[in-house]
Amino acid sequence: MPLQIALMLLGWQTGYIKVYLKGSDYAWWWIPLSGLLALFLQETYYYWLHRWMHIPSVYKLVHKWHHDSQIASPWTAFSFHPLEGLIQAAFLPLLLLVIPMHLYVLIGLLVIMSISSVINHLDIEVYPKWFARHFLGKWLIGATHHSLHHKQYKYNFGLYFTCWDVIGKTESPYYGQLFDEKSPH
Template identity: 65%
Template sequence: MPDFTNPLVFLLATLVMFLVVVGRYFVIAGLFQFWFYRFRGKQWNSRSLGKKKEGNTQFYRELKWSTITSLIFAFAGTFTAILWQKGYTKLYLNLEDYPLWYMPLSLLVSMLIHETYYYWLHRWMHRPKVFKLLHKVHHDSSTTSAWTAFSFHPLEGILQAIILPLTIIFLPMHVYVLLFQLTIMTFSSVINHLEIETYPANFHRHFVGRWLIGATHHSLHHKQFKYNFGLYFTFWDKWKKTESPKFSSLFEEKTNGFAKENKS
C-alpha cells in the first residue's frame, strides 16, 4: 500500500484522481448535453443561452471553473485516502464487515447528511456578502447547461468537498458505496443544471418524483435566487417553504410541450 503522506505519492495520487474526476465529469456532462440538445432541441432553443457568442463565452467560463473544481475534489480525495490510511475513517473494504443490507442504508444516510449540509450551506451562501465572495461565480450562469454543474468559485468548491470526508469519519461506508455516491453526485448535478427537463410528464406528482430535484426545479433557483436550495431531494425546500410556487406550472409547460412536439 503506497504511503499517501509521501509528497511524490500524494501528487501522483491527486493527478490520478483529478483525471478520474474531470474525465467522468466531462463524459457525463458531454453526453447529457449532446443527447438532450440533439433530441430536445426545440425546448433548448426556447430557453437557450442566447446568441452563439454569449453561449461560447459561458461555456469557456464554466469549463475553467469546472476544471479547478475537479482539481479541488481530487485533493479532497487524496486527503480522504490519508485519513483512511491513518485509521481516522470508518471506510471499509471487506464486504463481510457489515451485512449487505447496510450498504444501501449507509448510502441513504450519507445522502441525507449531504442534503442537509448542502441545503443550509446553500442558503447561507445566498446572504449578500457571502454570495459575492463565494456563490456568484456559479450564478453567473443564469441559464444553466450541463457544464454549469461544477462551475464553482474555489472556496465554494472546498466547502462542497469537505462533507464526504467528514461523514466517513463517523459513518461506516464501504469504499464501493462511497464511489457510487460520488458518481450519483456527478449525474445529479449534471441533470439538475441541464435546463432541459429529463423527467417525464407528471413525474413531479409521482410519489417518488415529487421528492427528487431535476432540471426544472434547479433552473428556477438560478433565475429566482430565493427558492429551491436542495441538492438531491426536495424535502427541505418543502419543509422550510422555499420551493418555488412556479415549479409545478413550469414543469408541466416543459414536459407537456415536449410531449406535443414529439407527437407532431
C-alpha cells in the same frame, strides 16, 4: 472531486477514514442504509449551507461565481468559487470520519453526485410529465427545479431531494407549471 478523493485516500491510509472492503465487516443492511443516510445528510448540509451562501454579504464573496450562469448548463455544475468547492468537497471526508462505509457505496455516491449535478444544470427537463406529481418523483430534484434557482435565487435551494425546500417553504410556486411546460412527454 480530485481534491475530495486525495483527502479521502490520505485519511484512509492514516486510518481516520472508515472505508471498509469486506462486506461482512458490518451488517448487510448497513450497505444500502449508509448510502441513503449519506445522501440525506448531504442534502441537509447543502441546503442550509446554500441558504447561508445567499445572505448578501456571503453571496457577493463566494456563491455569486456559481450564479454567474443565469441559464444553467452542464459546465455550471463545475463552476464554483474555490472556497465553495472546498466546503462542498469537505462533506464526504468529514462524514467518513464518523460513519463506516463500504468502498462500493462510496464509489456509487461519487457517481450519483457527478451525474445528478450535470442533470440538474441541463436546463432541459429529462423526466416525464407525471414525475413532478408522483408520490416519489415529487421528492427528487431535476433540471427544471434547479434552473428555477438560477433564475429566481430565493427558491429551490436543494441538491437531490425537495424535502428541505418543502419544510423551509422555499420551493418555487412556479415549479409544477414550468415542469409541465418543459417536460418532453
